Amino acid sequence: MPDQDPARPTLADVAARAGVSASTASLAFSGSGPVAEATRQRVLAAARELHYAGPDPRARSLRRGRSGIIGVVIEERVREAFRDPIHIAQFDGIAEEIGHIDAALLILAASPAHPLGGVKAMPTEPVRPVTVEDAPIDAAVLMGCTPRLADSVSALRDRGLPVVAIEGFPAEGVLVIEQDNRDATERGARHLRQQGHERVAIITLPLDAAHHRGLVTQELLAIGSSATALQRLEGARAVFPDARAYAAAGSYVDEGRRAALEILSLPEGERPTAIIAQSDLLAVGVIRAAEELGIAVPDRLSVIGFDGVRVDGLWPYELTTLEQPAYEKGRAAGRAIVRMLEGGEAEVVAFTSVLRVGNTTAPPPAG
Amino acid sequence: MPDQDPARPTLADVAARAGVSASTASLAFSGSGPVAEATRQRVLAAARELHYAGPDPRARSLRRGRSGIIGVVIEERVREAFRDPIHIAQFDGIAEEIGHIDAALLILAASPAHPLGGVKAMPTEPVRPVTVEDAPIDAAVLMGCTPRLADSVSALRDRGLPVVAIEGFPAEGVLVIEQDNRDATERGARHLRQQGHERVAIITLPLDAAHHRGLVTQELLAIGSSATALQRLEGARAVFPDARAYAAAGSYVDEGRRAALEILSLPEGERPTAIIAQSDLLAVGVIRAAEELGIAVPDRLSVIGFDGVRVDGLWPYELTTLEQPAYEKGRAAGRAIVRMLEGGEAEVVAFTSVLRVGNTTAPPPAG
DNA sequence: GAGGCGACTCGAATCGATTCGATCGCGCTT
């Protein structure tokens, strides 16, 4: 029994009460056709009397073929997306642009890839899972998604929906909003090199789908799927080929702290004089760890981040970081979606990060 | 023509190719019924060959009567919701809880109320507006909504959808997650009184739908519709009945600064010795303004906020504020939705704010 | 006064899937 309440009125009921046909009633509501004003009023009155709440959006969107909803696909759990300032800025930008066509934003967590028709866990859940492949959306924006989603993406394409990705691996039929992760990180690394640093460590964003934490090995690199993390790693190693890298399990302050505590446990003279963190939150964690260990920043340890979000409670530090235009990236994605929905072609957009030098980087200690 | 591409395959096509009936094909996909493994494989194979992307979510949700989407209604433009840390924490909490039933979150900006069947602006927009009343949602969470939405809310009720409100005016059939705005502010005000303050000013959140800025007059109070702002104002005036209040046009640092510059333009001796701001962001603005005017905080001006979000770049200040459990409020709303969707009754939850004393409040200057 | 034109209204097909009840075999029991 799909209907929860018996006898919720339908358009047909309203039409009957108003003494018109369903088609006329529909016209009266949608306004797309000639309806006599008197008739229209009669229909609206009937609707009021029956407490009819207007055409059912489900039926409407089935018939019309459009739902007015844009999906934003993230690969973490939904709640984590709200923790990351970069995500938020990008949401913001997307919302700004699709607001122009009055579309709404559906936040979707990518489900673990499941084969076409794979068995769902519980057949009679009160609410069925909304996955990327079966959400009533008109288009999708992928945020930092990995090839793990390839199946879902091709399902979207099979549906004929426009798909735009903000960073991530290029895929057939997906418009990518690009970010110069590799080159930007290389610029940041060069900045360290110029200051005289030789021993550098890297803390990366999660590389693989399972978010493995720890030293980045060949094996981990091989299964690495995060374009963003890999590109930034590549940029850093272009300058410091032998730099050790540690993967964090997420872009959180505490993950940065944890990795840094491990990195900095070496005796001075062996331990790195600089750490390249792949996000500002990680970098803040590094600074916290240094404070705990009594290692002065930037005198004995330089720290560089990525993102350019202004992190809370960092005073007196001003993080040296690579500032990326997250809000603008979101807008570009939104604009692309709008254009594609209107039947046009959207072109690839590439964004550039700017090195903002703060007071967390300095020449390495003389010794 | 609803379909954009000609000949996108449907379940019937797949069934035909697999040599089974549509009903069997449906069973093969949904898994809710006995289907021979061989048949199932045949159907899935046919689907692959035709590039069939799975059952159309629109049709599915029409038939099933559920879409798996929970709407979160905000009254600002969507993008502004992402700017407010309290909103974000609440989103986060909601997402956490509804994640348990695999539902997704639809962010909806409340449209200006329009009468049932009111004329839409453009009949042939590429994407139709998604308003509160016609979004394919299974339930709605209202975030800080005003009576302006009364029509939309009653439409939701007519649809038989569960509706939960986080703060806001109680409405028939709407479960409210409450916050002790009035009493909490009163406690904060009493803290100032105990320190000896007499001349106090208040900076409120937007009171009315139009977000009028400026001195709070009787007229403004009369059209005030934000429960949160009104309750907090009431709490402050319970202690300082004659305190002047200024409405900000939004919860932003710059709005707080702007209001404070006006408030503090009086000669010392007449100007307030303390300012009660209705949000932390506003309070930070007050501190900024005081810095600009060379007024020492807390020596010559005490400042108290509301929210307990840790605002960036405030050092060396630790804001005295009323800490509210925003994340928990979101969770409570999410839990209530889940319970109601499962057919149960959800009970009202009330949250309490705690006064956290920082270093922005002190006794007023002796003079 | 007949023809014609418009403004309205209606019937019926359609969107694409789900689901209930009925049917059909087929193996097993007694």
Next chain:
DNA sequence: AAGCGCGATCGAATCGATTCGAGTCGCCTC
């Protein structure tokens, strides 16, 4: 060997609205 039970499959109704083509009716024109 007849009867039974059960798993697999199918037909048809249904979900609730939109839309197209086909009337219907009144009024204007020549």
